[in-house]
Amino acid sequence: MGSFQSFVCAECLKKEDEDSQDGNYRIKESYFIPDIVNTVPKNVTDIKVDTRNFITKSEKNVFDIYEKICELGNGAFGTVYKVKRKNSGFNPIIRALKEISKEKMQNNEESGLELKNEIEILKNIDHPNIMKIFEFFEDDNNIYLINEFCGGGDVASLHDKYGEFPEFLLKFVMSQVFLAISFLHSNKVVHGDIKRENIAFVYDGKYKTKEEFERFFSKIFKDKEIQNEINEVGGMDNLSEEAQNIVKELCNYEIKILDFGSAKMKKRDKINKKLTGIVGTAYYCSPEVVKEKYDFESDEWACGVMMYILLSNVAPFPGDNEEEIFDNILSKEINVDIPELKSISNNCKDLIKKLCDKNPKQRIKSEEALNHPFFKTGINFSNLLKGVYVENTKELKKIFRNKSSNLFGKKFTNSKFKEMVIAYIGLNFPDKVEAQKARKIFLEISGGNKHFLITKETFVSRFEKAFKNLTKEEIENLFNSLDQNETGNIEYEELIRALSDRDKLLSNKNLGEAFKFFDKDNNGFITWNEIAEIIYPEGKIPENIMKEFLEEIGQKDENVKIDFYDFKRILTK
């Protein structure tokens, strides 16, 4: 991770060392997500395409590449902007740029570490309900994170705009928040700052005008009859046509958790140790956080507080200052029998109580929360979000037939280089429609487990049922060709890439963007050093492997200079 430490100030590194000596919790690399980049490859097929290697610090000037459009939000250390990738033509590439001032960071002893954390954790996480990071930049004054743009706005803005938050919409939001949190916890990450401002909507549906969006949201927020219907009537077929359309339209939105500025990843040998310090916003702090010894369950507590605030417009543990708030958190039980929550269902109130159980050991876990009756009454969003593929092998078949006839028993690509470039494009510029479809298939095959992986076992049993004419060996081959980074599981992003249409991925525009990424120094050529740094950032690649790698793309030696013309030829061959 050489380049990565350069922006962490000396003070922070010193602090990190001290922490490790006195046995306190210390953040370094990811110990839980499989580390697949650290082994020296023995031959070309050994080189694993790991998309995490694409999320690097760019040496370029961020504003040569991105152009600010408007401000999205303000935080403790800087500002978040909506930006556009320059020259990305009509249908431009939009991202969120989080600008973090180094000066402000250095005035805070923990923050250097926190930022390192934010990038490191986001980089290692691949889940549809967690905002993605694509790259980051640094100049003398700031660090810039280039993140997935969540254009639907955050939950707090919507709540403030309409002055209320309907229960059925909260069900939709929380069914995805709990999925993301259970995934984080199973990867030993504590988010540490779950609140209204850090949950956002992304819209994946057909183009709509501003007025159409407004109309849709005011219906959702203001039409009590529709709200009650969706909240109470089970099954899509029993809904009125209008309510059905609203639910369908709502399912074009995806919920994302943002802001990993307070997140911590627990180290393997410290797994039983509590985390220390106060994190997050006062209202949302659990009793353990207030006592400065906390663990994963503090995220569930914050979920309970957030639900309470959204539904009632009052804080469960109020106070005029931090001290009063903390006192209340420690001494009071949560009270859901207040007039502001009169119209809220008992199931919902019961879940809030279980989330805000003072005893972290008894507190309901995200995974269990998903099975709470709150999510089983009315429209079951968890099932809906999985799509129409649930138990429908015919759909599964159709998609795999059409999209991947080239996948069955055949090699994925004819060179490692091509595999890399396709992975880069798939990560950064996926086709929206295909990605949405792939997400549903992923949820369907994986069953939406907390690890968010498709294991070989699950895959084989699912496909044996769907494809009676394929042998087990053929299915295993298909699995292996999908599991490109050879972790023994299919990760979310891997499947999206596999199911995407190659011609769409390898469009001129995407190839141009990919070329710019691989040509790190911007001199118009991709050189061996530039490739090697991405394949194996930790060290030197043995000569025989380099030769094999280059032979595959018709190049002779390490003095290769691939210009854009060659690049296109190699990739479209």
Ligand SMILES: Nc1ncnc2c1ncn2[C@@H]1O[C@H](COP(=O)(O)OP(=O)(O)O)[C@@H](O)[C@H]1O
């Ligand atoms: N990727 C994004 N897409 C859209 N809006 C965002 C995005 N990231 C942040 N924002 C907006 O900016 C605000 C602050 O960003 P955040 O990452 O939470 O910073 P901080 O750590 O300073 O709180 C958020 O509450 C949200 O409104």
Ligand SMILES: [Mg+2]
């Ligand atoms: Mg925030």
